Amino acid sequence: MKRKALLLALASTALTATSVMAEDVTLNIESWRNDDLTLWQDKIIPAFEAANPGIKVNFTPSAPTEYNAVLNSKLDAGSAGDLITCRPFDASLALYDAGHLANLADMEAMGNFSDVAKSAWQTDDGSASFCVPMASVIHGFIYNKEAFSEVGVEVPTTEAEFFAALDAFQKDGNYIPMAMGTNDQWEAATMGYNNIGPNYWKGEEGRLALIKGEQKLTDDAWTKPYETLAKWAPYLGDGYEAQTYPDSQNLFTLGRAAIYPAGSWEITGFNAQADFEMGAFKAPVMAAGDTCYISDHTDIGIGMNAATANPEAAKAFLTWVASPEFASIFGNALPGFFPLSNTPVELEDPLAKEFVSWRGECESTIRSTYQILSRGTPNLENDTWGASVAAIKGTSAPADLGAKLQDGLASWYAPQQ
Amino acid sequence: MDRPRFRWHIVVFLAPAVLVYTAVMIFPLFNTLRLALFSKIDQERVFVGLENFQRLFLDPIWSEQFWNALGNNFWFFVVHMLVQNPIGIALAAVLSHPRLRFAALYRSAIFIPTILSFVIVGFAWKLILSPIWGIAPSMLDAVGLKSLFAPWLGKEEYALTTLALISVWQYVGIPMMLIYAALLTIPEEVLEAGEIDGVTGASAFWKIKLPLILPSIGIISILTFVGNFNAFDLIYSVQGALAGPDFSTDILGTFMYRTFFGFQLQLGDPHMGSAIASAMFAIILVGVCIYLFGIQTRMRRYQL
Secondary structure: OHHHHHHHHHHHHHHHHHHHHHHOEEEEEEEOOHHHHHHHHHHHHHHHHHHOOOEEEEEEEOOHHHHHHHHHHHHHHOOOOOEEEEOOOHHHHHHHHOOOEOOOOOOHHHHHEOHHHHHHHEOOOOOOEOOEEEEEEEEEEEEEHHHHHHHOOOOOOEHHHHHHHHHHHHHHOOOEEEOOOOOOOHHHHHHHHHHHOHHHHOOHHHHHHHHHOOOOOOOHHHHHHHHHHHOOHHHOOOOHHHOOHHHHHHHHHOOOEEEEEEEHHHHHHHHHHOOOOEEEEOOOEOOOOOOOEEEEEEEEEEEEEOOOOOHHHHHHHHHHHOOHHHHHHHHHHOOOOEEOEOOOOOOOOHHHHHHHHHHHHOEEEOOOOOOOOOOOOOOHHHHHHHHHHHHHHOOOOHHHHHHHHHHHHHOOOHHHO | OOOOOOOHHHHHHHHHHHHHHHHHHHHHHHHHHHHOOEEEEOOEEEEOOOHHHHHHHHOHHHHHHHHHHHHHHHHHHHHHHHHHHHHHHHHHHHHOOOOOOOHHHHHHHHHHHHHOOHHHHHHHHHHHOOOOOOHHHHHHHHOOOHHHOOOHHHOHHHHHHHHHHHHHHHHOHHHHHHHHHHHHOOOHHHHHHHHHOOOOHHHHHHHHHHHHHHHHHHHHHHHHHHHHHOOOHHHHHHHOOOOOOOOOOOOHHHHHHHHHHEEOOEEOOHHHHHHHHHHHHHHHHHHHHHHHHHHHHHOOOOOO
């Protein structure tokens, strides 16, 4: 009896094994997004496998903090998966330089993406692209709609209106006008400086000029945002100096604050926590009618292991990732992580929809410090955190902050010397 | 025949400890010192001699951070010496009073924070001092002193002192216990002899007990010194690797961590990190040597 069962089991495994071997190719994906495991297994992979019979896909994520180290050792040992989820900028560039990622520049599907979207996974001269952009996060402000109607404040579009709205909440006294703290430092730079800044340095124009050395951090375009940040302090509520990132999130979702300087990644969490209606507005422009710029920051891409045994199948998968079908599955399953392809995606979440609608009205750019400029010591990104906090607290004058950052950058970055 | 036999059992018994200690302490220590002499240039590890140290001490960008961290570290140590150790001694003196009731309860209560994880301590104090949800502002409010409250952890001028005091709160039990043990070893006869000569109460403490526990105070000082210059955990768990606001709480440990492992977009540099670790080692070594040869050898000891 027992033996029969064993035989049967053996026979069935042999059968399935041969059927797999006959045609199927299995692709393994390396990723740090273990939070998204079910999304991949239940939605993305079945959709791909249905459209591409003969290719099986395994999503094998590791913990975010361990991903870089694990991936590097796997690549060196030759045991890494066929597809590799790419962190933006230097971490992935180092993999390409070491010969671990294949050049995808000649893949037709790369035409579905704008230059800004591709910039996170290109060599400095832009000649080689090594990852297909998957998702970005957009910066703006999320606001409490009920608070706005209660106090009778219109959604601001210009800077003057923005500060008038903050004043109205200040006068009303029932809400903290804006929920942000400086304790963890990065919010001041990421949700402060790089949120409002692109309107001052005109997005890509200024960012690229800075990389080329044509503009300096002491220029008005780069110090003016600090002047504006300095005006935020009175609206941030008592003790904002020691307020942490979770504190700010809680203040807003508990309905105690009216405006939250945000990144779109907050959407899922806020939808779950807040029981009031929320809206979003983009960083205010100087004067009505000015071109607006938004920070549409590239965050996740996916590339091909140069040593893969199945380059054709891997490319088929990457082409599919670049397609609108993938974009709509991904964008709707993770509201707040926006697909980067040029074809607009129909999103269902109203808040996410508002964020993504700005792409049509404004010019997109990425965070100014992420490409190339944070490669040396002192690190420009980390210094920008400190500078943004100092600007808000008023401990340094904006011009001094610009001078200090410029000195630091010039100390190692040749085009700025 | 007369030659004493080589005593193999000594080697055998020492071997496990020597091997383990070498593997986990001595080898890493010397390897760190060695690593500090290299640098990575174009994906290759190159021997650069003392260049890393030259950069650390002379390059304005690095030296400014280094001296800032070292200065903060000294202040951290000074607060511990001025607050933690005197309070520890005072508590021990009170606890050793024979007529104090519930002494065991107080002793345990004061010692308990020492065995808590620094993550819990850091998190708890962050909440206590939080200007939004914390109980510190409302407690001050209850006694009408709300105006004294400030977001201490977020202000450059207070943050480091606040953290030092949190650390004092956590570790005050250690000097208390050591001094308490030292006080208990003082024989009754000595105190009785003093009483007969008219030395009682507070003067008995200053004239008899304190000189007798001085060696213990010396040990506590050196433990505090080593502990503080190796400190990292509390600052990291409360303020993060950037040791904000504006590096005002940056000590050598967080500076080393940030440099060695990298942070956010800053890539790790094990070689500069090792150079900082070597500097920390040298500072602690010098401090300990000054104590051992300069102070401990001159300290008078009394045969009890």
